[in-house]
Amino acid sequence: MTTKEKILVLGGGFAGLNLVKKLDKEKYDVALVDRHNYHAFPPLFYQVASSELDPTSICFPLRREFGKRRGKGVRFHIGDVKAIDVANKQVITNYESIPYDKLVIALGTTNNFFGNPDLINEVYTLKSTDEAIRIRNEILFRCERAAVEPDQEKRRRMLSFIVIGGGPAGVEIAGAIGELKRYILKRDYPEIPIDDLSITIIEGTDRLLGAMSTEASATALRDLRQLMVNVKLGRLMKTYKDNIVTLDDGSTLYSEMVIWTAGVTGTPIEFIGSDYKPGRGARYPTDDYCRVKGLDNIYAIGDINFLESEKFPRGLPQLAQVAIQQGKFLAENFNHNRWDKPFRYKDKGSMATIGRNRAVADINKIHLNGFLAWMAWMFIHLISLLGMRSKLSVLINWIWAYFSYNTALRLLLFGAKYPRRGSMWDKG
Structure with missing residues (x-):
């Protein structure tokens, strides 16, 4: 044998x-x-963070995938x-x-915190499902807390959001918070004046979506501003301490919630x-x-x-x-066992969504924006999800949200802190 x-x-x-x-x-x-014992879909982390999708809609159990025809025979180790x-x-x-x-x-x-590892304890990140849930809970809690706060200055401090990084992840989460401000706040949180919530995106280069076309960058800038997002280009964050963001030109911004997507x-x-x-x-x-x-x-x-x-x-x-x-x-x-044909990447284009009916797509030399790009973005992401259940769940959520501007996912679910996980027998 x-x-x-x-x-x-x-x-x-x-x-x-x-x-x-x-x-x-x-x-x-x-x-x-x-x-993790599941495969996650990173392009939709921002939708979990903004309460638009449930985490289970974008995650699929690995063991179930390995039970299918093409996955049979794969052993999984957590x-x-x-x-x-x-x-x-x-x-x-x-x-x-x-x-x-x-x-x-x-x-x-x-x-990547670019030589400032202490930021991991200060900023919110968006590289996993857990981190997306953490952002969702913090945004929702701040809205609920601000709704019962009589002091306007305190409310504004609670609802001061800054996104660091103008790539696809930064643009998408900034756009989602912008939609919260423009469309959701006055309906779900009538106690909060719209102007009390501020959202700023800071990008170190001279344009957003630097890896995409200049047309895509210009469209993203226009759409974010229409969603009442403040955009600062050509600025780098130097420090973040005591809720103060200091930029490379010496200027400062106050923010109690900084979302890091910069690298x-x-x-x-x-x-x-x-x-x-x-x-x-x-x-x-x-x-x-x-x-x-x-x-x-x-x-x-x-x-x-x-x-x-x-x-x-x-x-x-x-x-x-x-x-x-x-x-x-x-x-x-x-x-x-053939090693005579080298790998060559076939570029199928890039996409980013800024919000409802707002997206950009560069496909070969074709540039799309607006509703058409948004529909293309949704289709590509939908068919890329694992499992028919996930596809149907996401599709139904998107259709419902499109016609109702509503979602049933704005639930504060922190999870219990105690009891702590029990010790395994071999860990003492």
């Missing part, structure tokens, strides 16, 4: 999930590690990846050590038995076949992959389509 090669995949995002579903389970013993023991070819999580013959790193990225960096991993260090942005430089340079039998795909080319000298864009295409590409190479 022959023993199948063990392929271990770290991360159940777009890259990792597409890889394991396409791998030949007759040929390989396939396992996947993730800190855990945080702590280290890779290169010499002994095993991955160490907070629960176990897992051996591998081939290792694929698809852990994605985390928040990402690779998820950190320790390497044992090797002095290997990741490259720029904690991403892993690879060759054209996603093989990590300087490490044997280790591959990197998705946002954590750094593949230079003439068209992308700073690496491929950290987009879902890159991750999906690399996952499928690497699976084909493994299945057929």
Whole structure:
């Protein structure tokens, strides 16, 4: 009897999930590690944060996916990846050590605070479902608290929101809070004057959505201003302390809730038995076949992959389509053991939504905006969700919200703090 090669995949995002579903389970013993037992859909995190969608609508259990035809045979391990023991070819999580013959790193990225790690304790981030729920609860609580506050100055301080970063995530969450101010506040919170809520988005470059066309940037700027969002371009946040945001020009803004979407960096991993260090942005430089340079039998795909080319000298864009295409590409190479055709990214365009009937899309050389772009954005995101239940749930929520300007999801659900989780027998 022959023993199948063990392929271990770290991360159940777009890259990792597409890889394991396409791998030949007759040929390989396939396992996947993730800190969560579900696959989340990051492009819709902002809709959870703004109470437009329920978290379960954009998350799908990994074990259920591995029970389907294409996922059958994949073993799932829950855990945080702590280290890779290169010499002994095993991955160490907070629960176990897992051996591998081939290792694929698809852990994605985390928040980049650009040398100011203390910000993690001060700002709200939007890189996971948990973080989106945290933002949702804080926004709702501030609205409820402000509704019973008689002092106008205190109300205005409670409802002072700042978004750092003018990329798609920043524009989308700023637009969602702008819609709350323009359409929802006067109906659900009649005690709060509209002018008491302020929302500002700060971008360090001279335009929003810098990776998209100038037409898309101009449309996003116009639409945000129509939603009563203050836009500051060409400004960087230097510090945030005691609710004061200090910008690089010395000016200051007061905000009790800062949402950080300004940058990402690779998820950190320790390497044992090797002095290997990741490259720029904690991403892993690879060759054209996603093989990590300087490490044997280790591959990197998705946002954590750094593949230079003439068209992308700073690496491929950290987009879902890159991750999906690399996952499928690497699976084909493994299945057929062919390494003669290099990976080439097929750019299918970029999209961002600013609010109801407001979106921008760059598809090849075609630029769309307004209602048509918004419909295209919804269609693409809807078909990309896992599971028919999720698709139907999101579609029904969107239709209901479109005609009623309402959602049943503005519920403050903090969860109980006690009792604490019991200790496992092996943890003492």
